[in-house]
Amino acid sequence: MSKYNKREIIHGIANFDKELYKYLDTTYRAKVVWHVIKNSGTREDGEELYNDVIFEIYLNIEHGRYSADGTGTFEGYLMTIIRGRWIDRLRKRKLNFEELEAANEQIPSDNEAEATAEAFKNQRIIAI
Secondary structure: OOOOOHHHHHHHHHOOOHHHHHHHHHHHHHHHHHHHHOOOOOHHHHHHHHHHHHHHHHHHHHOOOOOOOOOOOHHHHHHHHHHHHHHHHHHHHHHHHHHHHHHHHHOOOHHHHHHHHHHHHHHHHHHO
């Protein structure tokens, strides 16, 4: 059973209640980090994601996009956002990795580089 109900959690987040934030950290941070680690991330990725999502939830509360009136639990809401944001980050990493691979394919091999340098040197000699 949760120490706080959904309404108290939302109120505490909106009002920067230090005790509530400690509760959230001890209750949910490890779950988020574990989720990220088991899905191709690191502890640092999980820590960063947790902080980003808690801030996102704060903004959602402030802008009326999340309230205690809706159905579901706070943990369900938190983990839904965590999963979505982690998938977004993995997709972005994949795109960055694919761009890096494409760029590496354009780098000439040592033999190609030597041949190009030799051809350039021969062109300079002919031009002189």
